[in-house]
Amino acid sequence: MNPSSPPIAGTASGRVAPAAVAPGNEAGAAARCERDARLAELLCQSAAGSASAFEAFYDATFGHARALARRMVRPADLDDLLADAFFQAWREASRFDGQRASAVTWLLVIVRSRALDLLRRQRAAREVESVTDADELAGTAPGPDELLSGTQAGTQLHAALAELSPGERWVLGLAYYRDLSHSEISAVTGMALGTVKSSIRRAQEKLRKHFVPEA
Structure with missing residues (x-):
């Protein structure tokens, strides 16, 4: 032990005494x-x-x-x-x-x-208000069946829309018939924003094949 170090408080038996509580x-x-x-x-x-x-x-x-x-x-x-x-x-x-x-x-x-x-x-x-707003918006938006019925049966566009899945027709209708942004479509449908974007992209690619001849 360093002679200059202060001694450790303890008893004669070497046990450390309890620390004193500050006043x-x-x-x-x-x-x-x-x-x-x-x-x-x-x-x-x-x-x-x-x-x-x-x-x-x-x-x-x-x-x-x-x-x-x-x-x-x-x-x-x-x-x-x-x-x-x-x-x-x-x-x-x-x-x-x-x-x-x-x-x-x-x-x-x-x-x-x-x-x-x-x-x-x-x-x-806040959640109820958000759901209510989304329901009101969705209630006025055309559904997949409405999109098809609004397009003259037998036309090329009708045939193209018929090949889309219901989900693809839904998001495409909200985007083009209701003019909703991707974020607004996500809020209305409950779909993730990335899912909305990919669904619209797939739908557009399917439609493009009907109207743009392959090289």
Whole structure:
């Protein structure tokens, strides 16, 4: 051992002594324990029907709840989310178990749960809106049979269209009869953008063979 190195703290038997807890950490831990005990008591009183106790709990924990909510939802949804979370905490105060979690942790679980519920509802609403728009657009678009019936039977074009698959007639009709872009066709049909492009390309090649003589 380097003589200049500080000795390792230990007992005479050579076992390392437990590290001392810094005074600042001890004070912080004691303050948290005191806070948790106070908040737990406020929740207990709230469960018994004390509105003033819950107001005190609200004032003491609002900053923690808001900090978490701000990371999860849009600013426009923040106030409603926090109101819902604290209302749930008021209704379910009797379910708080201080042996399982601190009062702050218990509240933050509620905030997180309400935020996730809100995000799921918003995502579902966007998906429904997207599907509705696509259905409305698809409802006005001609189908494969309409494309064929709109072309005079017995003509060269009718014969060419008859050789296309239903899917190829569908995307080709949306592209030329409805003047939709590849991206819009993908949204309407649910097909991948690459599949839409390849289907239209195959359909065009099949039609070209009917109208362009081979060399």
